[in-house]
Amino acid sequence: MGVAVLKDRTAIVGIGQTPFARHLPESEKTLACRAILAALDDAGIAPAEVDAFASYTMEETDEVEVAKAIGAGDVTFFSKVGYGGGGSCATIGHLAAAVATGQATVGVAWRSRKRGSGPRPWTNTSAQLATPGQWTRPFGLLRPADEIGMLARRYMYEYGATRDHLFNVALACRNRANQNPDAIMYERPLTREMYMTSRWISEPLCLFDNCLETDGALACVIVSAARARDCRRRPVYVHAAAQGLPAQHHGMVNYWTDDPLSGPAWTAARHLWKQADFGPADVDVAQIYDAFTPLVPLSLEGYGFCGRGEGGAFTEGGALETGGRLPINTGGGGLSEAYVHGFNLITEGVKQLRGDSTAQVPGASTCLVTAGEGVPTSAVLLRT
Amino acid sequence: MLTPVIDEDGAPFWEYAARGELRVQTCGACDEPRFPPRPCCPYCQSFDSTWRRVSGRGRIWSFVVPHPPLLPDYAAQAPYNAVLVELSDSPRIRLAGNVVAAPDAPLDSVDPARLRIGAPVKVVFAEIDGITVPRWLLERG
Ligand SMILES: [Zn+2]
Numbered sequence: 001m002g003v004a005v006l007k008d009r010t011a012i013v014g015i016g017q018t019p020f021a022r023h024l025p026e027s028e029k030t031l032a033c034r035a036i037l038a039a040l041d042d043a044g045i046a047p048a049e050v051d052a053f054a055s056y057t058m059e060e061t062d063e064v065e066v067a068k069a070i071g072a073g074d075v076t077f078f079s080k081v082g083y084g085g086g087g088s089c090a091t092i093g094h095l096a097a098a099v100a101t102g103q104a105t106v107g108v109a110w111r112s113r114k115r116g117s118g119p120r121p122w123t124n125t126s127a128q129l130a131t132p133g134q135w136t137r138p139f140g141l142l143r144p145a146d147e148i149g150m151l152a153r154r155y156m157y158e159y160g161a162t163r164d165h166l167f168n169v170a171l172a173c174r175n176r177a178n179q180n181p182d183a184i185m186y187e188r189p190l191t192r193e194m195y196m197t198s199r200w201i202s203e204p205l206c207l208f209d210n211c212l213e214t215d216g217a218l219a220c221v222i223v224s225a226a227r228a229r230d231c232r233r234r235p236v237y238v239h240a241a242a243q244g245l246p247a248q249h250h251g252m253v254n255y256w257t258d259d260p261l262s263g264p265a266w267t268a269a270r271h272l273w274k275q276a277d278f279g280p281a282d283v284d285v286a287q288i289y290d291a292f293t294p295l296v297p298l299s300l301e302g303y304g305f306c307g308r309g310e311g312g313a314f315t316e317g318g319a320l321e322t323g324g325r326l327p328i329n330t331g332g333g334g335l336s337e338a339y340v341h342g343f344n345l346i347t348e349g350v351k352q353l354r355g356d357s358t359a360q361v362p363g364a365s366t367c368l369v370t371a372g373e374g375v376p377t378s379a380v381l382l383r384t
Numbered sequence: 385m386l387t388p389v390i391d392e393d394g395a396p397f398w399e400y401a402a403r404g405e406l407r408v409q410t411c412g413a414c415d416e417p418r419f420p421p422r423p424c425c426p427y428c429q430s431f432d433s434t435w436r437r438v439s440g441r442g443r444i445w446s447f448v449v450p451h452p453p454l455l456p457d458y459a460a461q462a463p464y465n466a467v468l469v470e471l472s473d474s475p476r477i478r479l480a481g482n483v484v485a486a487p488d489a490p491l492d493s494v495d496p497a498r499l500r501i502g503a504p505v506k507v508v509f510a511e512i513d514g515i516t517v518p519r520w521l522l523e524r525g
Binding site for chain 1: 386391420480501
C-alpha cells in the first residue's frame, strides 16, 4: 500500500454545530448530542447507522454515553486522539482510515467544550504534570499563552517578525467573523489602535493574540466516497490526512529540541504533501489553527506556503484576507468565531468547499485544515 | 510558588540544586547531555547516566512577561519575567527560570526593560516554599 491509500476514498457529508457563546446553559453531553444529531440530519443519515466515533482525549463526553444517547447501533470503531487541539484533524483522519479499510461505514467526529463558563486547567494546581511541569511551572510559566509567548519572542527576534504581523492575523480572523452571524465576534470590528493598546496577557502576546473562551459543540459525519454520492449534500473528500510528532518534541514547551521553531507542523506537512495530488500553491483557502496569533506564521512556514522565517512577511498586504494570496480562517477561527479546540476550522473548511461559507472564496475546491501547533498535531486536505 | 512535582528521572536535578549545584543529566556511554531528564539516551539508547556539574553561566534565549489573570502567588508579583536560559557549556540545554535582582528577591525585582535575548546570566539558588530552585542574575549592567 502506498502512502496515498486514503486519497479521496472518504468524504465528509454532514456537519452540525450548536450556538457559540461565552456561556451556554446546557451540559457538554447535551451540546455534543445536539451537534452530532444536527450533523447526521445534514447528511440525511439515521443515527442507528453510526458505527464509528472519534474525538479528543480531552473530550469529556465519551462514545459510550454519546452512542447511547443518540441511538447509535453496533459500534465497531472508536478512537481518541491526544494533545488537546492537536487532535482535531486526526479525528477525521482516524475515521477516514476506519471507513476506507472497512472497519466501519458511518463515522462521527465531535468536540464539545465549555471553556467559556467552565474551569481552566492551569488554575487547578494539582493538575500540573510531573513532566514537563516541574521544569516550567515553578518559574511562572503557567498558561499556554506564556509557553507560546516564549517561542513567539524568539521567532520575532530571529526573523524580524513584528506585532504588526501578529495583528494582521488577528485582523483577518476578526474581519471574517464580522461576516459570520454565528461568530462570537460578529459585528465587532477590530482596529490596529485597539490591538496596539490592549492589555498584555504574556508579553509579547496581548489580549487579541489569544483565542476566545467559548462554550459550544460541533460534529462531522464521514462515509465512503461511494456512499457520499448518494447523500443529501455535496461530498467534501478527505484527500489526505496526517499526524505529526517530531523528534525530541516536548508538548507546548518545545524548547528543548535543536530547532524549537520548526515544530510539529513541519512533520505533519511533510507527510501530508507526500500523499497529495497538489501542493501549497494550489490551496484555495486554509483554516490554520489559531489558539494564538504566532501559530499562524509558524504554520504558514511549516506547511510550505512560504520559506522559513517568512511567515510574518507573508501576512502583509492583506494576504490572509478574502481575495488575498491565502484567505484563512474564513469563519473567524479560534481567535474570533469560537475556540472549540479547532473543530470549527474543519466545519468551516467543509462550508467553503460546499460553497456556502459566510466569507466564500469563489470557486474554492481545495482547503487545508490544521490542528494545534506547539503540540503533537494533525492536518487534513479537503477537496471537492 | 507552584512547587515542582518531581518524578524519578528529575529528582537528582532538584537534589543537586538543594546543595547549590547546577547539574545536567549526561549519557554515561556517549557523553551527550540531555534535558529534560529521562531513562535512556536518545542518541545511543544507553541507560547509563551521570549528572555533570555545569558552570552555571548562560544566555537568555527568550523570555515572556506574564500579566494577570494568574494564580494568586504569581499575580501578586506580576508582571514578572520568565526566561529560558541557554547554558554556556551545553548550548542545547535550555532551562526555564527567572531573572532576579538577588537570590531571594521577588520575581518582579528586575525591570523587564533590562532583559534582552542573548544577555549573559549566571545561576544562583534560593529556597522558596521548602524547595531550592535555580534563579538567574544578569551578569552585566
Ligand atoms: Zn548516549
